[in-house]
Amino acid sequence: MNRGLLTKALRECWLGTLVLGVALLIVEALLAVALLRFQDLVSALGPHIPALQYALRVMLGATGTGGLSPEMIGAIAWVHPVPLALVWAHALIHCTRVPAGEVDRGTIDILLGLPVSRWRLWWAEVLVWLAAGVTVLFLGQIGNALGNLAASGGLSTDPRRLAMIFVNAFSLYFAVGGVTWLASAASDRRGRAIAVPFAFVLGSFLLAFLAPLWSPAERVAFLSLLHYYVPLAIIRDGVWPVRDLIVLLACGAALWTAGGFIFARRDLSTV
């Protein structure tokens, strides 16, 4: 691996990673504290306010009609739209840097003038991206642990289940990144490269939200990436969601590889 390419990618992404990681840490900590403080209230109000119960079930992907269990409330911290938006924003920003961002800002000519193959460049970028993704998600987990600690730990999950949630969240991040790499590889404009995966994750989110309400949406719910993100099942059952992980990782890897082929074969220069 070319050290210079790794250094360049790190130099360009550390600040964004740090900002989004710290934001995630704070949000997760606040969510953990808030959920602990208000879990009794939420559990008590849930059965009387069907809309609240429905919203929580949709977010968690829970089935059945029972009340809100402590596991369900604990899982909210991992499926809340704000942490998801922060993690996806990181993927969208990072994965559009090369080539769309480089073409857009006109630096692609100087970058491609260097003696490295496009695949090597692609690999360097993806390695730094994966490391950055792990950092952001890890900071989120630290935030959750700190929040639980601050509110004296009623919802704390055992480390094995936390590791499973981490892997599931990382797989989702990887799949969103795969879509974004593909869009970036095919685009000369960073805005367009961000818009396409943004529309995709928004669509995924809406589909997951509509599926319990609308049977046509339920039939195609498997197309939503969130369908394979199951923190509640992990907290409740403590079983690795192997099928979901495979789907997300395979999806991300296939899209990333397709993006790599496009990047390696297409004409590239400042426009």
Added chain:
Amino acid sequence: MDIIFTESLTRQYGKRIGIEAMSLAVPEGSLFGFLGPNGAGKTTTIRVLLGFLRPTRGRASVFGLDCWRGSSRIKAEVGYLPGDLRLYPWMNGAEALRLFGSIRRCDLEREGCELAERFDLDLAVRVRNMSRGMRQKLGLILAMAHRPRLLVLDEPTASLDPLMQEQLRLHLRALAGAGHTIFFSSHTLSEVEQLCDRVAILREGRLVADATLDELRRRSRREVMIRWKSGAADAAREPPPFLELQKRDGENWTCLLAGPATELVRWAASQPIEDLAIGEPDLDVLFRQYYRQGRETP
């Protein structure tokens, strides 16, 4: 040996032609000028040579390697300055030398610092705070610091003041003298004339000339001034076919010589001419003819 070789090289952008049927050979160690007006296809040619763009037809090779398939190997021995240079705004000159050296797996700092001294560039200034001229100097230093076998410069004197242009010319001559090949793209005749020993001229994507400057000078028309003896100008009436009359002012004619000087001398000997002056070959006239659209090339 030819460092750059293209054969029937064509590159289209959809229906628009970037370059068409270009066959070019650049010998090793030459200072090769690549001239053409804006939009003639100079940058497209360079991008094909460096493997940024795929040729639509024909073939292109550098160091005997295919420009598309062997791109990364080729670029190990190429220094490139893009025409529209953009550098990463977060780095300063010293960081740029370290980073590019790390990517190239060689130490650029020593040579880079010497070049920075020569081109009077402060390596501590961040790119985002640099003027255009400073960025251009940094781009040149990054292109030259690894002492490449082939230096591809796309309009390198843009934004440089005349003193720096002179420094660059001196440095490029020294590099060529040491056996490096310089591929110098420009739309300005005068700088190519001062620097290069061979020139290719491009117009609307087609190569219209590829010759040494001496050959081009031989091809170019010379200005001829004729002063007729008193009362003889009317008698002569029409100039011979190898003289193109530009201006008639009483007994003084200004013409362009379209044939060999010997023919003019022979003809002049039989005419009532008081004085005859033949000017230096004027490349500018030739280049304007090449650049002009919709006309026969000379």
